[in-house]
Amino acid sequence: MTEAGAESNIAIEASGLTKFFGAKKVVDNLSMRVERGHIQGFLGPNGSGKTTTIRMLCGLLTPDAGEGRCLGYDIRTQQEEIKRRVGYMTQGFSLYRDLTIRENLLFVARIYGLEDPEGATRAALERLGLTSRADQLAGELSGGWKQRLSLGACVLPSPSLLLLDEPTAGVDPKARRDFWDEIHQLATQGLTVLVSTHYMDEAERCHEIAYIAEGRLLATGTSEEIIAEAGLSTWVVTGEGLDALEARLKITPGVDMVARFGAALHVGGRDAAAMEAVVRRYADPAHRWSRDAATLEDVFIDLMTRKRVEQ
Template sequence: MSEALLIDVHELSKSFNGKRAVNGLSLQVRGGEIFGFLGPNGSGKTTSIRMLCGLLTPDSGSGTCLDFDVLTQSREIKKQVGYMTQRFSFYDDLSIRENLDFVARMYGMDNRRSVVEQSMIDLGLADRREQLAGTLSGGWKQRLALAACMLHQPRLLLLDEPTAGVDPKARRDFWDEIHRLAGQGISVLVSTHYMDEAARCHRLGYIAYGDLLASGTPDELLAASRLVSFNVRGSDLALGERLKALPGIEQVVAMGHVYSVSGTDGERIRQSLSGIEGLRFEPVETGLEQVFIQLMDRTPEKIG
């Protein structure tokens, strides 16, 4: 992994109709790194990504993406960035091959035919080359979109919730592909809501209501949260509600018959749980989900 910064932006802000969508975002992404971008809905992830690839002009702030100025050199950035939109945005009435061919022409690629052919083979689209994009299922659409944004061999991929609405198998294949690309030295910035995907990133950033609240490796974030978790079993049907009321317990998640409780003060949780008869509990590893719920709980929603 090279240490050069592919994305290095400071204090980027953007408002729409007086409403702050992104508030002073500073972000660094290194070469060959998969950076996960997390945050609740409407937290400014899409706006941030669009500012990075020149689709939106920041109101203020500065920085570079691939050593080009995000404010003035968006055209240069666009040439070397692959951007995958949240909503499928290729042409429904063109076939897979025609869509890829269009993209290849847009980037002025010399060996267009062979590039398109190779990318269809790489992503397993070759059998469906003449199928219209509009008739593809979610997983295939997403593959087409990835193939299209990889076509011009970008150094940086910006993926905006690429796996929303895609089945687990297709999701896993997709992430295997992302890791393969990262192995080739391509950097990836990916926004997601899935915690298993977050765990597969090298580094994570958590954004809420326009502010980047935390960033680091998954392990760093787990450590920083100081959360301790337990799995709790009991026969009481209303156990969930009772657990929530116990001192020291900050989060309760029901998972079938098991409750996962977490909090920052492990000793206190132990004491609370010991006080209830018929409960069995055991310490477990805290997941990223709990870390992010904790971050979300700490940021009161700003409206307007």
């Protein structure tokens, strides 16, 4: 099946997407572009508009303003064409809990009208390592296995684009690693993936990242580009009395970001000279200051701090 505009290297292109729910603007003038074969990370706090954006891109919601194309199809006028070519994995487990793994996959294969639904189901079970569990009820699976089954159902009809909405929330670290290994394998085969996540280690495994808050795009690019563009001079502070120090630093001129990470504080500022002055001001025997490279999480905390100040 050839998509409209299949010669283009762009899988998703959106400009000025805006969506209201009542009087609340959930997505605010959002523009983004995703290249074919890339894994695009979609980050942001709860309620930032990620799910709404994903649903507009795949034809489940119509934007109130803006335009876009998904796999070459217009997201306003060609929604059915998009739906046939996109695999969408929702936050919650959306398959039938009272059917077995095999029955769920077979149902999906028949719904999509695959030529050999039985064969496609067997192949999916083998590829996902689910053959030995094929007759187990889906509702009895652990979070990690439910996740694997959901992914299998999404890719069964061979979509060109995979939209994953918080797919690894609530699963153990090993299941998350296995899931991401599978995503990268699919991407090497040409599948484009847009995945929303809260995990910084997952974001860093994406080719590019888009970060939104309250419906607005705050940063986009590779993780290296986003960190470099932020220009944070970052220090790590350890020692006693960090709670009191944190409170003072948050109101200190020159400090743009303060965050607690375990037994340490990450402190950053966009003016390196001002941060040097802060370090000299608060240097004492009780606290050890050491310079460190800014992390993606440091940058996102800074972005959120700046947004709150602007409001």
